[in-house]
Amino acid sequence: MRRILLPVAESPTLEDTITYVAEAGVRDTDAVRFRVIFLPQLRATPLDAPAERGDTLLNRVATLIEETTQGATAAVSVETEIVEATIDLYTPIDVAEILLEQIETYDIDQVQLDPSYGPPSKHGFVHPVERILREESTAMVEIAPFDPTPGILPGRLDVPRTGFIFTLSFLFYLVLAGGISTYGLVTGAITAGIVTITLGAITLWFPPRIRYTPIRFLRAFIYIPYLLIAITRANLDVSRVILHPKLPIDPRVVRYHPAVYGPFPLATLGNSITLTPGTLSMRIERGELLVHTLTEDARTDLIEGGLERAVRFLFFGRRAMRVASPGERGDITVSEPLESGGEE
Amino acid sequence: MMDTVIQLLIIFLIIGGIFFTFVAAMGVVRLPDVYARAHTASQTDTLGAGFAVAAVVLAMGPEPRTAVAVLLLAFIFVTNPTAAHAIARAAYATGVPPWGESTEDDTE
Numbered sequence: 001m002r003r004i005l006l007p008v009a010e011s012p013t014l015e016d017t018i019t020y021v022a023e024a025g026v027r028d029t030d031a032v033r034f035r036v037i038f039l040p041q042l043r044a045t046p047l048d049a050p051a052e053r054g055d056t057l058l059n060r061v062a063t064l065i066e067e068t069t070q071g072a073t074a075a076v077s078v079e080t081e082i083v084e085a086t087i088d089l090y091t092p093i094d095v096a097e098i099l100l101e102q103i104e105t106y107d108i109d110q111v112q113l114d115p116s117y118g119p120p121s122k123h124g125f126v127h128p129v130e131r132i133l134r135e136e137s138t139a140m141v142e143i144a145p146f147d148p149t150p151g152i153l154p155g156r157l158d159v160p161r162t163g164f165i166f167t168l169s170f171l172f173y174l175v176l177a178g179g180i181s182t183y184g185l186v187t188g189a190i191t192a193g194i195v196t197i198t199l200g201a202i203t204l205w206f207p208p209r210i211r212y213t214p215i216r217f218l219r220a221f222i223y224i225p226y227l228l229i230a231i232t233r234a235n236l237d238v239s240r241v242i243l244h245p246k247l248p249i250d251p252r253v254v255r256y257h258p259a260v261y262g263p264f265p266l267a268t269l270g271n272s273i274t275l276t277p278g279t280l281s282m283r284i285e286r287g288e289l290l291v292h293t294l295t296e297d298a299r300t301d302l303i304e305g306g307l308e309r310a311v312r313f314l315f316f317g318r319r320a321m322r323v324a325s326p327g328e329r330g331d332i333t334v335s336e337p338l339e340s341g342g343e344e
Numbered sequence: 345m346m347d348t349v350i351q352l353l354i355i356f357l358i359i360g361g362i363f364f365t366f367v368a369a370m371g372v373v374r375l376p377d378v379y380a381r382a383h384t385a386s387q388t389d390t391l392g393a394g395f396a397v398a399a400v401v402l403a404m405g406p407e408p409r410t411a412v413a414v415l416l417l418a419f420i421f422v423t424n425p426t427a428a429h430a431i432a433r434a435a436y437a438t439g440v441p442p443w444g445e446s447t448e449d450d451t452e
Contacts, residue, residue, distance in 0.1 A: 175415065178408045235391045239367040242374060242384060251380055253442055274425035277387040280379060282432040292379045292432060292442060 002032040005108040005139070007099060008061050009042050011116040017144040018061055021112040022068035031075040035106055036061050038082050039098060041089045042119050054082045091285075092118075092128035096136070099129070103137045113143045162196055164213070165203055169195040216314060223314040230307065231276055237297050238277035249294055253282070256289045257331040258308050259323050260315075269311045276307065299334065303327035350402055357399035365392030377443035378435045386428035393420050 004025050008014060025032045038054040058080035069076045085098050095118075102108065111133055118125025126143055133141045170192035177184040241248055260269045270281040273291060278298025283290040293299045301307075305325035312320040326332045371384025394417060401413045 172415075175408075175411045178412070231387075231391060235364060235388055238371075238384065238388060239364065242367055242371045242388075247374055249375070249380065251377075251443055270429065271422070271425045274428050275387060275390065275421065277383055277391075280383050280387075280432050281429050282379065282436045290436070292383070294380055294383050 002029045002110065003106060003108050004032065004034050004110045004112055005099065005102055005106070006034055006036045006061075006112050007117060008036055008038055008057060008114065009117055010057060011114055013116045013144070013146040014061075014114055015064065016146045017112070017114040018064050019068050020144045020146075022065045026069050026072040026074040026076060029074050032077075034065055034076070034078045035102070035108065036065070036078065036080045037102065038080075039085055039089060039095065040082060041085050042095070058082065092125055093132065096129045096132035099133060100136055103133070103139050108139050110140045110142070113141070115143050115146050160209070161203075162200055165200050166192050166196045215317075219314050219317075223310055226310050227272055227275065227307075230301075234276045234278050234298065234301070238294060241295055250296055252293055252299065253335045254291045254293050254299065254302065255333040256291050256302065256326060258289060258326065259329070259331070260308060260311050265311055265315045268314065269308065272307050272311065273302070276301070303332050354399045354402050357395045357402065361392050361395035361399065363392075364388050364395060368392055378440055379432055379442050382428045382431045382435075386424045386431075390420060390424040
């Protein structure tokens with residue numbers, strides 16, 4: 001009995017991959033079981049209904065496998081499952097961890113990967129996953145031999161994304177050119193075109209949407225002054241500490257699980273935290289931030305969660321601001337006072 | 345009258361810029377380890393550069409070129425924390441212990 005694990009997500013090479021895997025799977029064996037899994041978190045946004053889409057996708061894959069393997073001598077069985085991960089999936093390491101659990105639990109001999117498997121627009125996501133699986137398990141791991149980016153345009157360039165990036169880079173060019181002239185318009189269009197073609201597919205995870213993107217721009221007009229005030233206040237505080245003859249610093253490392261989700265909001269929060277003097281993000285891992293704090297005051301600000309609320313407002317609106325502060329949620333752990341020689 | 349106000353504002357901003365840049369330099373010299381230095385080297389500095397560019401914006405007045413200075417400001421605010429994070433992350437990944445966590449005195 002051969003057991004093949006096939007993690008799937010919507011991708012341009014999915015169909016090719018499945019046909020390939022199904023054909024290879026029934027060769028030289030008398031029985032094969034395909035275990036097809038879908039990780040909703042890889043695709044999910046709070047706005048989608050991931051479970052439903054997962055069902056449709058898995059049904060399609062199962063049907064395709066059955067059609068492809070019709071007439072084969074081997075006994076074929078297909079099982080599908082939507083695997084709800086208990087951890088946030090941000091990096092290939094997280095995804096590999098889930099797959100390793102699957103290999104262990106279901107006694108898998110082979111893992112077949114789609115070359116464009118991973119979150120939307122993350123080209124090459126699958127390669128580190130493959131490497132980790134090879135190192136950490138005895139299962140055979142293979143990436144189906146299809147080119148994930150056929151043609152000149154990188155995959156998954158859609159109209160909203162293309163339009164957004166083109167317009168933004170075109171306007172940026174015109175501002176730099178300092179006015180509108182025929183020369184500027186022509187060279188600007190060419191430059192924006194090159195930017196869109198080369199970087200379009202990796203710039204945005206999700207296409208901009210009329211419902212969300214413009215209002216986020218508007219909210220930024222409230223967010224940015226708020227951030228500037230926070231930065232100035234923290235700057236004065238840190239300047240006082242630095243110029244103080246005794247240098248009264250109290251550095252501690254803080255583990256912080258923010259109530260902000262998704263790569264872009266999290267990056268915004270991380271950058272805002274780093275911009276505020278006294279707090280410096282050292283690492284972002286599975287939605288958890290490791291923050292180096294210089295002073296007690298800086299820590300208090302972090303625990304009160306002003307920046308977190310501001311970022312939630314920026315991305316999700318005013319209602320999202322009503323959230324308990326990280327201190328109240330118990331989402332912040334401060335390392336022990338370090339000077340007292342306490343070793344962990 | 346208006347000119348005088350603007351000029352005073354420019355002087356104020358430049359002094360602010362010099363002050364925060366000076367503090368940043370002091371911080372790099374005085375603070376004990378790579379993490380603490382990354383705080384000041386990039387952040388206090390951001391405000392220093394921010395004030396200076398704001399002064400430039402005021403000095404140039406309302407003309408198309410001013411927009412470029414404003415963009416410059418925006419880029420400083422996006423790239424500086426990214427660089428600070430990269431430094432801290434690299435230090436953490438290579439196992440540099442934060443000051444105070446090591447038992448040895450490394451304030452020198």
